Amino acid sequence: xxxxxxxxxxxxxxxxxxxxxxxxxxxxxxxxxxxxxxxxxxxxxxxxxxxxxxxxxxxxxxxxxxxxxxxxxxxxxxxxxxxxxxxxxxxxxxxxxxxxxxxxxxxxxxxxxxxxxxxxxxxxxxxxxxxxxxxxxxxxxxxxxxxxxxxxxxxxxxxxxxxxxxxxxxxxxxxxxxxxxxxxxxxxxxxxxxxxxxxxxxxxxxxxxxxxxxxxxxxxxxxxxxxxxxxxxxxxxxxxxxxxxxxxxxxxxxxxxxxxxxxxxxxxxxxxxxxxxxxxxxxxxx
Amino acid sequence: xxxxxxxxxxxxxxxxxxxxxxxxxxxxxxxxxxxxxxxxxxxxxxxxxxxxxxxxxxxxxxxxxxxxxxxxxxxxxxxxxxxxxxxxxxxxxxxxxxxxxxxxxxxxxxxxxxxxxxxxxxxxxxxxxxxxxxxxxxxxxxxxxxxxxxxxxxxxxxxxxxxxxxxxxxxxxxxxxxxxxxxxxxxxxxxxxxxxxxxxxxxxxxxxxxxxxxxxxxxxxxxxxxxxxxxxxxxxxxxxxxxxxxxxxxxxxxxxxxxxxxxxxxxxxxxxxxxxxxxxxxxxxx
Numbered sequence: 200x201x202x203x204x205x206x207x208x209x210x211x212x213x214x215x216x217x218x219x220x221x222x223x224x225x226x227x228x229x230x231x232x233x234x235x236x237x238x239x240x241x242x243x244x245x246x247x248x249x250x251x252x253x254x255x256x257x258x259x260x261x262x263x264x265x266x267x268x269x270x271x272x273x274x275x276x277x278x279x280x281x282x283x284x285x286x287x288x289x290x291x292x293x294x295x296x297x298x299x300x301x302x303x304x305x306x307x308x309x310x311x312x313x314x315x316x317x318x319x320x321x322x323x324x325x326x327x328x329x330x331x332x333x334x335x336x337x338x339x340x341x342x343x344x345x346x347x348x349x350x351x352x353x354x355x356x357x358x359x360x361x362x363x364x365x366x367x368x369x370x371x372x373x374x375x376x377x378x379x380x381x382x383x384x385x386x387x388x389x390x391x392x393x394x395x396x397x398x399x400x401x402x403x404x405x406x407x408x409x410x411x412x413x414x415x416x417x418x419x420x421x422x423x424x425x426x427x428x429x430x431x432x433x434x435x436x437x438x439x440x441x442x443x444x445x446x447x448x449x450x451x452x453x454x455x456x457x458x459x460x461x462x463x464x465x466x467x468x469x470x471x472x473x474x475x476x477x478x479x480x481x482x483x484x485x
Numbered sequence: 486x487x488x489x490x491x492x493x494x495x496x497x498x499x500x501x502x503x504x505x506x507x508x509x510x511x512x513x514x515x516x517x518x519x520x521x522x523x524x525x526x527x528x529x530x531x532x533x534x535x536x537x538x539x540x541x542x543x544x545x546x547x548x549x550x551x552x553x554x555x556x557x558x559x560x561x562x563x564x565x566x567x568x569x570x571x572x573x574x575x576x577x578x579x580x581x582x583x584x585x586x587x588x589x590x591x592x593x594x595x596x597x598x599x600x601x602x603x604x605x606x607x608x609x610x611x612x613x614x615x616x617x618x619x620x621x622x623x624x625x626x627x628x629x630x631x632x633x634x635x636x637x638x639x640x641x642x643x644x645x646x647x648x649x650x651x652x653x654x655x656x657x658x659x660x661x662x663x664x665x666x667x668x669x670x671x672x673x674x675x676x677x678x679x680x681x682x683x684x685x686x687x688x689x690x691x692x693x694x695x696x697x698x699x700x701x702x703x704x705x706x707x708x709x710x711x712x713x714x715x716x717x718x719x720x721x722x723x724x725x726x727x728x729x730x731x732x733x734x735x736x737x738x739x740x741x742x743x744x745x746x747x748x749x750x751x752x753x754x755x756x757x758x759x760x761x762x763x764x765x766x767x768x769x770x771x
């Protein structure tokens with residue numbers, strides 16, 4: 200496995216694969232690799248002759264009071280994990296390499312970025328779309344892999360690729376969970392043992408909402424209210440949002456009709472956790 | 486020469502050149518081809534095995550009170566001009582083809598887009614950068630050619646490509662002028678014979694400023710004032726701006742020190758004309 204730090208070098212490295220017409224699969228990450236990232240690497244490995252992972256903690260997607268400085272950067276363990284997943288090359292540029300002359304240019308997706316996390320993290324998605332645009336232009340992958348855990352991010356990036364016509368395919372892989380249901384996240388490492396137990400309420404509230412929909416409940420206001428009660432009863436926390444939205448345009452639904460995305464963001468202690476679940480009301484037993 | 490209207494077809498067409506490792510040159514235009522566009526095609530023809538011209542009057546770069554509807558669209562003459570210049574393929578998509586699902590995504594370059602034309606045409610450069618980003622992702626050229634006549638546009642696109650790391654080179658070709666000095670522009674066709682004569686004041690004022698700099702004048706305030714007098718004395722008009730700026734970051738200069746860009750936009754009748762000249766004070770006789 201190659202570890203590559205410069206844009207010039209990763210381009211040179213990939214030019215060989217491109218000339219050989221090898222399918223290039225790309226998994227952009229911020230490192231702190233967990234089983235969720237690994238599932239993306241495995242999907243890429245199954246599809247593509249060449250698998251590239253990027254590890255880059257992108258400063259422009261963090262707000263001024265967010266956790267950019269403390270975000271975990273266990274580069275040795277990350278490289279070992281990538282090697283275990285038979286990744287061909289890891290691109291781990293410095294901030295200076297990625298933003299050599301500042302960042303006057305931004306890519307913005309309107310609409311989709313306004314609600315959910317976008318409403319609570321101003322500028323976050325502009326940072327995400329801009330750095331992903333840069334990474335796409337560096338790696339020029341045929342397929343890029345993202346996790347359903349970051350549902351809004353996946354939807355926004357899919358829209359960006361569609362609107363700006365990048366010649367690549369986006370694959371979104373299912374959320375990977377701990378045995379007790381907690382969604383894998385690099386930020387889970389911030390939780391104290393007590394907070395770790397409390398955090399189970401996220402997935403539990405999602406599962407209960409799914410069960411309620413499958414039992415025939417359709418009023419999103421009531422479903423959200425039950426979720427809120429479930430989460431608050433688990434302990435002190437701050438709920439950024441609980442929302443039931445159309446999975447394609449992320450607009451709020453009043454009534455569950457067919458497919459919906461139930462998404463939430465909750466702060467437990469100083470840790471902000473997100474989770475979501477896709478529910479198809481048509482396939483319900485109700 | 487191939488005329489291609491769909492994104493799918495131009496991609497299929499270009500995949501052959503790409504697999505053969507042919508250098509792809511790209512000249513994006515809004516049609517109404519004149520000698521300026523032809524000079525870009527010739528530069529591309531000299532450099533590249535495959536030359537693609539796009540003809541697309543992009544609605545998103547016109548303001549609501551601007552000339553999108555009346556902008557000339559002489560497609561037959563344009564195709565003939567491209568064929569004369571030995572262009573390999575002309576991509577002329579419909580608005581629907583380019584903006585299939587609206588345009589939620591925009592590419593924005595801050596700073597460089599704020600002054601000069603950007604100050605008088607709000608949203609114009611967002612429209613330009615976004616459509617050029619789309620065209621770059623469709624054509625995936627090795628080299629793209631732009632005219633110095635649209636100096637701010639060339640600077641903004643160069644910055645966009647640099648910031649977002651598109652794997653291509655931007656070439657900016659010199660402004661082509663009529664024998665009497667008027668810069669070639671598709672909008673010259675709007676001018677009455679009287680306005681056409683009056684319009685010479687743009688280039689004349691630029692030439693006089695250049696001569697003054699070469700004679701040792703350095704105070705941009707005075708240089709601009711002389712240009713303003715020259716233009717106003719030619720007849721009734723509305724001056725959007727006359728500016729002497731750094732050619733790289735487009736910031737106003739108080740004193741001419743080395744290289745500078747003198748740029749102006751003037752409305753004569755209902756026609757908005759722009760022109761500019763690059764002056765190197767170091768190479769002056771003064």
